[in-house]
Amino acid sequence: xxxxxxxxxxxxxxxxxxxxxxxxxxxxxxxxxxxxxxxxxxxxxxxxxxxxxxxxxxxxxxxxxxxxxxxxxxxxxxxxxxxxxxxxxxxxxxxxxxxxxxxxxxxxxxxxxxxxxxxxxxxxxxxxxxxxxxxxxxxxxxxxxxxxxxxxxxxxxxxxxxxxxxxxxxxxxxxxxxxxxxxxxxxxxxxxxxxxxxxxxxxxxxxxxxxxxxxxxxxxxxxxxxxxxxxxxxxxxxxxxxxxxxxxxxxxxxxxxxxxxxxxxxxxxxxxxxxxxxxxxxxxxxxxxxxxxxxxxxxxxxxxxxxxxxxxxxxxxxxxxxxxxxxxxxxxxxxxxxxxxxxxxxxxxxxxxxxx
Amino acid sequence: xxxxxxxxxxxxxxxxxxxxxxxxxxxxxxxxxxxxxxxxxxxxxxxxxxxxxxxxxxxxxxxxxxxxxxxxxxxxxxxxxxxxxxxxxxxxxxxxxxxxxxxxxxxxxxxxxxxxxxxxxxxxxxxxxxxxxxxxxxxxxxxxxxxxxxxxxxxxxxxxxxxxxxxxxxxxxxxxxxxxxxxxxxxxxxxxxxxxxxxxxxxxxxxxxxxxxxxxxxxxxxxxxxxxxxxxxxxxxxxxxxxxxxxxxxxxxxxxxxxxxxxxxxxxxxxxxxxxxxxxxxxxxxxxxxxxxxxxxxxxxxxxxxxxxxxxxxxxxxxxxxxxxxxxxxxxxxxxxxxxxxxxxxxxxxxxxxxxxxxxxxxxxxxxxxxxxxxxxxxxxxxxxxxxxxxxxxxxxxxxxxxxxxxxxxxxxxxxxxxxxxxxxxxxxxxxxxxxxxxxxxxxxxxxxxxxxxxxxxxxxxxxxxxxxxxxxxxxxxxxxxxxxxxxxxxxxxxxxxxxxxxxxxxx
Numbered sequence: 044x045x046x047x048x049x050x051x052x053x054x055x056x057x058x059x060x061x062x063x064x065x066x067x068x069x070x071x072x073x074x075x076x077x078x079x080x081x082x083x084x085x086x087x088x089x090x091x092x093x094x095x096x097x098x099x100x101x102x103x104x105x106x107x108x109x110x111x112x113x114x115x116x117x118x119x120x121x122x123x124x125x126x127x128x129x130x131x132x133x134x135x136x137x138x139x140x141x142x143x144x145x146x147x148x149x150x151x152x153x154x155x156x157x158x159x160x161x162x163x164x165x166x167x168x169x170x171x172x173x174x175x176x177x178x179x180x181x182x183x184x185x186x187x188x189x190x191x192x193x194x195x196x197x198x199x200x201x202x203x204x205x206x207x208x209x210x211x212x213x214x215x216x217x218x219x220x221x222x223x224x225x226x227x228x229x230x231x232x233x234x235x236x237x238x239x240x241x242x243x244x245x246x247x248x249x250x251x252x253x254x255x256x257x258x259x260x261x262x263x264x265x266x267x268x269x270x271x272x273x274x275x276x277x278x279x280x281x282x283x284x285x286x287x288x289x290x291x292x293x294x295x296x297x298x299x300x301x302x303x304x305x306x307x308x309x310x311x312x313x314x315x316x317x318x319x320x321x322x323x324x325x326x327x328x329x330x331x332x333x334x335x336x337x338x339x340x341x342x343x344x345x346x347x348x349x350x351x352x353x354x355x356x357x358x359x360x361x362x363x364x365x366x367x368x369x370x371x372x373x374x375x376x377x378x379x380x381x382x383x384x385x386x387x388x389x390x391x392x393x394x395x396x397x398x399x
Numbered sequence: 400x401x402x403x404x405x406x407x408x409x410x411x412x413x414x415x416x417x418x419x420x421x422x423x424x425x426x427x428x429x430x431x432x433x434x435x436x437x438x439x440x441x442x443x444x445x446x447x448x449x450x451x452x453x454x455x456x457x458x459x460x461x462x463x464x465x466x467x468x469x470x471x472x473x474x475x476x477x478x479x480x481x482x483x484x485x486x487x488x489x490x491x492x493x494x495x496x497x498x499x500x501x502x503x504x505x506x507x508x509x510x511x512x513x514x515x516x517x518x519x520x521x522x523x524x525x526x527x528x529x530x531x532x533x534x535x536x537x538x539x540x541x542x543x544x545x546x547x548x549x550x551x552x553x554x555x556x557x558x559x560x561x562x563x564x565x566x567x568x569x570x571x572x573x574x575x576x577x578x579x580x581x582x583x584x585x586x587x588x589x590x591x592x593x594x595x596x597x598x599x600x601x602x603x604x605x606x607x608x609x610x611x612x613x614x615x616x617x618x619x620x621x622x623x624x625x626x627x628x629x630x631x632x633x634x635x636x637x638x639x640x641x642x643x644x645x646x647x648x649x650x651x652x653x654x655x656x657x658x659x660x661x662x663x664x665x666x667x668x669x670x671x672x673x674x675x676x677x678x679x680x681x682x683x684x685x686x687x688x689x690x691x692x693x694x695x696x697x698x699x700x701x702x703x704x705x706x707x708x709x710x711x712x713x714x715x716x717x718x719x720x721x722x723x724x725x726x727x728x729x730x731x732x733x734x735x736x737x738x739x740x741x742x743x744x745x746x747x748x749x750x751x752x753x754x755x756x757x758x759x760x761x762x763x764x765x766x767x768x769x770x771x772x773x774x775x776x777x778x779x780x781x782x783x784x785x786x787x788x789x790x791x792x793x794x795x796x797x798x799x800x801x802x803x804x805x806x807x808x809x810x811x812x813x814x815x816x817x818x819x820x821x822x823x824x825x826x827x828x829x830x831x832x833x834x835x836x837x838x839x840x841x842x843x844x845x846x847x848x849x850x851x852x853x854x855x856x857x858x859x860x861x862x863x864x865x866x867x868x869x870x871x872x873x874x875x876x877x878x879x880x881x882x883x884x885x886x887x888x889x890x891x892x893x894x895x896x897x898x899x900x901x902x903x904x905x906x907x
Contacts, residue, residue, distance in 0.1 A: 095665070163899065170901055175479040179670060183496065206900035213892060225892040231899040234675045237668040240658060243650055244889075 044258065045104055045250040046113070047135040048089060050128050053114055055084040058123040059360050065122075066101035069093050071149055073291050075323035079378075081146055082330040082385050083359050088141065091149035092257055093250075100250060136217065142262040151284045152257070155264045157185045158280040160229065163209075165189055166201045167230040179229045192279065205276040212263050212274075219245070220259045223252055297324035322375045329382040337383050341376045348372070349380040405451075412454055413480065419443045421597045425569070426451055429533065434568045434592040436539070436580060440599035441573045441719030442695075446473060449535045449569055450482070453509040458532030461563065462511045465538050465550055470511040472694075477509070487511040488522065501525050514541075514552035517559050531563045536587070539570035540712075543582035551791035557588040568592070573599065573719065574712040576853050599715060599851060600858040603722045605729045606846040606866035607873045617705060617733040618645060622652050624731070625683060629655055630700040630878055631676070632683045635717055637706040637741050639663050639687055645705065646685040655682040662689040688713065697724035700878045704732040709742040710832040711839060711850065727863045729876055734840055742836075746829050751785040756818055759789055760811065769802045788825070792818045845869055 052065045060080060067077040071091025081090040105122060108114045113128030124132070132138065161180040168176045178186060192198055213221040223245065229235040236244075241252045263277065271278040300310045307325070311318050328335045337346070352367050364377050405423065409415050418426075425437045425448045439445050453460035464470045470487045477485045484507045486500055504510065504525050516522050536542065541550040560568060570583055570592065584590045611617050625632065636642040639661040646659035658681050660672045675681040677696050684690065688708070702721045708714050722728030758779055769775060769790070776786050793799045796814035835853070842849050846866035851858050864871035890898075897903050 167899055167901060175481070177475055177479055177670065177674065179667065181666060181670075202900060203902070206896065206902055209900075210893065210896060213896065218892070221892040225895045225899070228896075228899055229671070229674070231901050232678075233895070233899055234678055234680055235671050236675075237658065237671050238665070239668070243647070 044135075044137065044254045045248060046108060047132060047137040048092075048254065049101075049104060049108060050113060050124060050132040050135075051137060052084075052086055052089060053122045054124045054129070054132060055086055056080075056121075058117045058119070058121045059358070060084075061119075061121050062102055062105045063098065066096065066098050069101070070096045071145070075291065075294065075327045078291070078327055079323075079330055079382065083381065085385070087146035088143040090145040092143055092145040092152075092261075093254060094149075094153070095253075096250070104248075104250065140217075142258060142265060144261060144265065148261065148264060151281075152260055152264055154185070154284065155280050156260050157182055158188060159260075159263075159277070161185055161189050162192075162198070162201075162276075162280060163205065163228060163230045165193065166198050166205055168232075169193075169198065170202050171232065173232075179235070188282070197279065201276050208267075208274045208277050209263075212266060212277075213259070215266075216259050216262060220255050223255050224259045227256060291324075291327065293320075294324035294327045297321055298328050301325070322378075326375070326378045326382050329379050330385065335383070337379045340379055341372070345372060345376060346380050349377055350384060353381060353384060408451060408455060409447075412451065412482065413447065418447075421595055422447050425595045428593055428595070429567065429569055430455060432567045434589045435570070436583065436592040436594050436596070437569065437571045438575055438580065438594075438596040438599075439571070439573060440597060440601070441716050442723045443597070445537070445571045445573065448571060449533060450477065450509065452533055454482075456532040458530035458566075459505070459507065460509050460533040460535060461526070461529070461531050461566075462509065462535040462537055463514055463517065463553075463556070464511055465514060465541050465553070467513055470513065474511060482509070485509040485511070488516050489513045505529055514550060514556075518552065518555075523559075523562070526563055529563065531566045534560050534563065534566045534568045536568070536570045539572045539583050540575040540579050542570075542586045543575075543579045551787050554586070554791070557586065560587065574715055574854070596855075598855050598859065599719075600847065600855070601719070601722065602859045602862045603725055603727055604718060605727070605861070605863045605871040605873075605876060606850070607729065607871055608732045608734060608840050608846070608867065609873075611733060611735050613735060614737070617735065618648060620733060621645070621703060621705070622649065624701075624703070624873065625649065625653055625655060627874065628876075628878060629682055631679065631696065631698050632701040632703060633690070633699055633717075633720060634683065634685045634703045634705050635708070636685060636687055637708070637745060641705065642685040642687055646683075649683065649685070656680065657683040657685065660684055660686040660690045662687065688717070694720070695723065696720070698726070699723070700726075700728050702728070702730050704730070706738055706741055707732050707734060707836060707840060709745055709829070709836065711836050711853065712832075714836065714839075715850070727876070727878055729863075729871075729873060729878060731873055732840060739837065742833055746833065748782050749784045750825055750829060751781060751789055751822065753819060753822060755779065755781060755785065755789065756815060756822070759793075760815060763798065763804050763811075764806075767804055769799060769804070788822075789818070792821060843868065 048069065049065065052068065056065070064077070064080060067074070068081055068086060069089050069092060071094050078090075081087045105114070108122075108128065109116065111127065112125055113131055114122045115125050117123050157180045161178060164176065164179050168174070178189075180186065213224060216224075223241055226241055226244075227235045227238075238249045238252045241247070242249045245252070247255075264281075267274040267277040268281060271281070296314070297310055300313065305313065307318065307321050310316075310321050314321070325340065329337055341349075349364070349368065349372060352364055356363060356367055358364070359381060361374055361377055361381075364381075365372070365374060368377070405426065406416075406418075409418065420443060421437065421439050422444060425435055425439075428435050429448065429452050437445065437448055439448075449460055449462060462470075467487075467489045470489060474485050474487045486504075486507045486509075488497070488500060488510065489512075492500065501522065505528070510529075512522070512526075517526075536553075536556060542553045542556060560566070568587060568589055570587065572579075572583070575583065580594070580596070584592050609620065611620065621634065634642075634645065636645070642659045642661055646657050649655070649657040656675075658672045658675065660669065664672075672681070672684065673690075673694055676684050677694065679698075685705075699721045702718050704714070704717070708717065718730040721730065762779060770778065772783070772786060772790075775781070775790075776783060779786065781789070790799075793814070796810075796817050798805060798811060798814045839846070839849055845868050847858050847861060847869075861869075864876070867873075
């Protein structure tokens with residue numbers, strides 16, 4: 044699965060970013076650059092799906108893709124998809140079934156997973172009248188959440204419904220995902236297995252184990268979210284999860300000043316940041332918020348010019364655009380237009396609807 | 400009067416019907432307000448000696464413990480048993496957690512705290528407001544400069560005790576030779592402590608040391624031993640990498656469950672491996688010394704050392720995890736001449752070399768105050784423990800006072816000499832310890848007698864074949880127990896899910 048995700052990213056980025064850039068995206072680095080990349084290349088779904096991914100392992104995986112002739116590296120040392128890789132990607136089930144929605148949900152998934160694991164352990168051990176188990180999740184806020192449910196007597200009749208809900212959700216996933224997910228669970232006196240053990244038993248890499256389980260969690264989370272009435276037990280784990288729009292807090296501050304009518308230069312002085320940083324914030328806002336108006340930074344004609352060039356060249360490479368526009372517009376203006384143009388496309392092909 | 404009540408309390412709070420050797424004696428003295436030095440072998444349950452009193456005294460029991468992981472483990476286990484008013488103050492807590500904890504500290508009966516936290520002025524302040532009825536120093540050998548694990552944060556403990564109102568003191572250790580015991584009392588300023596010293600030899604363990612040519616021979620030997628008898632086994636390594644590597648090789652070669660464990664793993668995976676081992680879902684664990692703290696598994700039958708530790712004290716502690724149920728168990732050390740290099744390297748990482756003293760003073764000349772510890776490591780190219788050693792020496796020689804550098808030519812030249820002397824002493828001490836360990840490996844007489852010689856007079860008769868010198872042959876050892884309970888058969892996911900949710904009878 045890791046290979047397919049990397050290939051998918053590499054295909055969308057067509058040689059314009061390095062492996063480190065892709066690593067930042069999958070790992071969920073909250074920098075303006077990475078957030079912008081995710082939007083630009085329509086890779087929001089993979090944003091932050093694997094927070095513990097190390098740079099080293101991302102590079103190792105890319106090397107192995109190169110050895111298998113799935114990718115090659117261009118002059119700038121950026122990865123490009125090769126024919127073999129394209130074939131592999133087309134055949135992988137990621138192309139048909141992809142429940143990742145990282146940008147929107149990656150943080151909630153982490154909390155959802157912790158709650159779900161602790162809920163399963165608590166419900167099954169209560170049934171066994173074993174109240175002295177060591178909680179598998181140590182996060183104090185999750186333990187406090189669990190205690191609250193327990194005290195309010197919410198979990199007493201949960202055993203069967205939780206089982207049935209999980210059973211039905213797991214049946215909809217691939218056999219491998221269901222296997223890995225269940226083998227990693229702790230409860231009912233059975234201790235879950237480590238990622239290394241699962242990798243060994245199923246002849247997978249540790250990254251594949253992590254991502255397959257993560258994918259299963261995305262599916263469960265989103266299905267539960269969209270049909271809470273069908274999954275009442277799992278829906279308990281959603282409690283209080285707001286879908287905060289993802290934006291760095293520094294960018295949010297810049298926006299607040301903008302809304303109060305300050306110019307970019309004013310904000311530079313006020314916040315003692317570089318102009319380029321403040322401009323990054325503005326681009327970030329344009330990427331994330333469809334209603335963000337870029338009109339005060341670049342004229343209507345300018346926008347049109349840049350858009351036309353963008354469509355003819357069909358590239359996100361700023362340098363190419365900059366040159367094709369005869370240096371009439373600066374990089375900031377070009378980035379702004381590129382960013383806001385992304386809202387004209389709607390995406391998310393195969394995901395279950397999340398409105399209910 | 401006291402006795403039946405104590406038993407009752409033991410049963411009520413911890414679910415045990417009997418005290419283990421030494422526990423009751425120590426607890427009785429502690430409850431009478433005496434200062435006590437307790438030396439109990441690993442596995443006897445030192446912690447009960449203050450956990451039970453903490454429930455029976457009016458005020459707070461303060462426990463200083465050097466090992467954060469141990470402290471956190473104990474708190475988890477106590478909470479799992481239903482002891483709620485316990486907390487561990489340590490540097491892993493984030494700011495919010497810590498503030499919340501400090502604000503309601505007087506609600507806890509039992510407070511674990513790391514020695515470096517005691518030096519934190521904010522925490523110190525709150526601790527002074529507590530009504531401390533018992534002050535406990537766990538792993539008390541760390542107090543002694545001549546202890547095998549001297550920790551600089553452990554000094555000034557006498558001042559801390561005074562500041563919290565001079566409550567009774569309980570110092571506990573599993574490995575403290577007589578000279579260290581004396582030093583502990585001296586450092587605490589409590590030379591009249593009552594001794595409760597129990598022999599640390601294990602009558603139910605057999606010893607063997609095997610010499611091999613190559614690492615591969617050791618691995619082959621382990622495969623052979625494991626295949627011959629499937630038993631709960633721990634294999635100790637001194638590097639994470641070799642633990643992982645050998646675990647993987649064994650997994651491929653054997654039809655047994657083998658996992659590795661070390662400090663570099665993800666939190667949940669660490670917990671899973673521990674729990675699997677506890678519940679007999681694992682046969683073999685390949686680990687570094689990070690494993691074992693707080694893991695009280697009764698039926699470990701074999702402890703194999705793939706690498707031997709740097710000192711006899713660590714070795715005794717590590718084999719102390721075997722056979723806690725009192726049934727026969729064995730220690731096997733596998734040795735190749737090449738293995739000597741590893742402990743040497745570990746020691747070099749721990750202590751600075753002499754050249755570092757010059758570097759340090761050159762740096763001091765150009766600065767007026769010390770930087771935060773992490774930056775000092777960086778600037779002087781020192782490991783954490785190397786820097787701790789030097790920093791402590793600077794404080795002792797008054798070259799620094801509250802992090803400020805006191806410049807004085809005469810003082811400095813004296814200090815330099817003093818530090819050099821102390822460093823040499825420490826190196827000599829470490830080398831001595833190392834040689835003591837290595838000599839034991841090469842020893843040709845009774846290993847049991849020799850091993851415990853520095854700590855106690857004589858040993859009890861072995862209940863099993865004593866050692867390779869006295870006729871113990873590991874391949875003939877009868878360590879078998881009843882069929883292991885937790886063998887897992889791998890069914891497909893839907894069956895496992897039913898088992899987790901205890902649904903088997905319903906839908907079958």
